[in-house]
Amino acid sequence: MTIWEHKPTSSDHTFVSRAAKSSTCIYCNEKMQNLKSYFKHDGESKGVNLTGTTYHLWCCPICGWWNANGSLGTKDRHYYRIEHRASVGILKKLDIADISTPVNEIQSFLAAKWEERRKCNPKLFEDTVVSVFGTEYEALPTAYTKDGGIDCILIDANGKEIGVQVKRTKKTISVAQIRELLGAVMLRGFTQGIFVTTSNFSPPAVTAANLACSLGTRIELINGREFLEALKIAQRKMYPDRESFIHEVGTPALEHILDIDEIERGYPQWIGRR
Ligand SMILES: [Zn+2]
Structure with a gap:
């Protein structure tokens, strides 16, 4: 159902780093919402040299794009080291000209990449209009x-x-x-x-x-601009609360940022697996 993929091997660090810092959605420009924050400190706190893990998951309420970023602070006898980690959703390769593509994916895709609307299969666009007004x-x-x-x-x-x-x-x-x-x-x-x-x-x-x-x-x-606004309103209704976001995003983003073990030990109630 989601149009966003998680690619653990994604090597475009510049893109990931830029995207993860953005407070607005890099696709539809909507303000990102904080979905989850996670702090686990190991108690070795001295001033700013706080050791432990800090982690945030952000999500776009319109198109569902997510980014996750966090840091891991460690300290040995002499040095304080901080390691930044980030992961972002990658838009799935979706053939919007293919009539078999699910309408809900088309709707989210158009919210993210409205500029590609004319590539959409006309019948699918018609179904998307029905889906938007169907609310x-x-x-x-x-x-x-x-x-x-x-x-x-x-x-x-x-x-x-x-x-x-x-x-x-x-x-x-x-x-x-x-x-x-x-x-x-x-x-x-x-x-x-x-x-x-x-x-x-x-x-x-x-x-x-x-x-x-x-x-x-x-x-x-x-017109096109007005329909996009209606589509955004319909998209917002798709994610009425944080839990529905979480269901959509799933766990992969988190697994990439932190070790799975770390997530499960540190925050067992984090997010249910799909
Ligand atoms: Zn967005």
């Missing part, structure tokens, strides 16, 4: 609704049906495309439609939607 509306299966001008039907809390058209494109949406959705919505007897695109709407398209609205059929226009 607020009930969605009818696409195959059931497929007909001219409407890709899917959403049903709001009052039972009102809404026709949705989705266009994964780099071209600006024209007035003709708005008319097509409007026609399809009216022919089905609906009073509301939503047009979602990865691009933007032409000024005549916006005028047509406003006119339709003033005549009693609401056509809502959601």
